Amino acid sequence: MCEELRQEIERRLQSLVDGKVSDEEKLLRKQQQLESRGSKILKAKAFGKILSNEGEWTRYLVHFKYLIKQDSYIYLEEEVEERAARIENQKLIEDKETKLPLVFLGEEKGVADFPEVLEERRAFHYDRLKAVQYAERWWNSYNPAYRKFNVDCTNYISQCLHAGGAPMTGYPDRSRGWWMTSNNWSYSWTVAHAFRWFLSSSKSGIRAQEVSEPKMLQPGDVICYDFQGDGRFDHSTIVTAKDRRDMPLVNAHTTNSRMRYWSYEDSTAYTPGIQYKFFQIKDDSS
Structure with a gap:
């Protein structure tokens, strides 16, 4: 994972932990949802993996983990996003979640027949x-x-x-x-x-x-x-x-x-x- 993406992911996570999201609609809705439920993110981590570099775009996976406390209940929420980022001159220009059409990915080994x-x-x-x-x-x-x-x-x-x-x-x-x-x-x-x-x-x-x-x-x-x-x-x-x-x-x-x-x-x-x-x-x- 390149340094520009790592820093951006860490910034997003820290804003959620601090309850100070201000510039991304999706994260703001998550923060508001947590507050409405009487919940708080205690810790947040992310792990990234580059999938491909296609021209000016880098496609990558990021696995988010949120340790959430609601009253006395503590649980782990997880989410894996596929994203695409555009980086120019070591500066992050754009970063977005990708949306894919419904496509069958081909033959799988060992696919069962169900009597x-x-x-x-x-x-x-x-x-x-x-x-x-x-x-x-x-x-x-x-x-x-x-x-x-x-x-x-x-x-x-x-x-x-x-x-x-x-x-x-x-x-x-x-x-x-x-x-x-x-x-x-x-x-x-x-x-x-x-x-x-x-x-x-x-x-x-x-x-x-x-x-x-x-x-x-x-x-x-x-x-x-x-x-x-x-x-x-x-x-x-x-x-x-x-x-x-x-x-x-x-x-x-x-x-x-x-x-x-x-x-x-x-x-x-x-x-x-x-x-x-x-x-x-x-x-x-x-």
């Missing part, structure tokens, strides 16, 4: 602990048994639900059900908007009940995000814990995140028009 796609198991018990354990295990890496996408949020959430026992259904119709095989997958498995509508409409296999408040969610439940408020859902997360005010903390992919506050006000994708859908996952014992 339950054909079996269409109807009765199942949703094991929330296993879903959360999977979310924690793979929040910043990729299970080689599955395909990988550079916009991977819904693929990751689908894997978490499947790890919790949710059966795949609807194969081989890509527009129906929720499934993945070694060489194909349904839209609902990988696309946030299709996943949101599947959760609302499914009558067999994995099912969900929409609720009105995030406090009603438990670990293993799901939140869907429409960042622009235009009716098109862009993102999916899984609840992995609750804070001291009983609000969800979530894990996600694409911008890989762990124990992030559910509202995503600290995201560059956030807009004042953001809309959420809160889903309680149901099973045959519900």
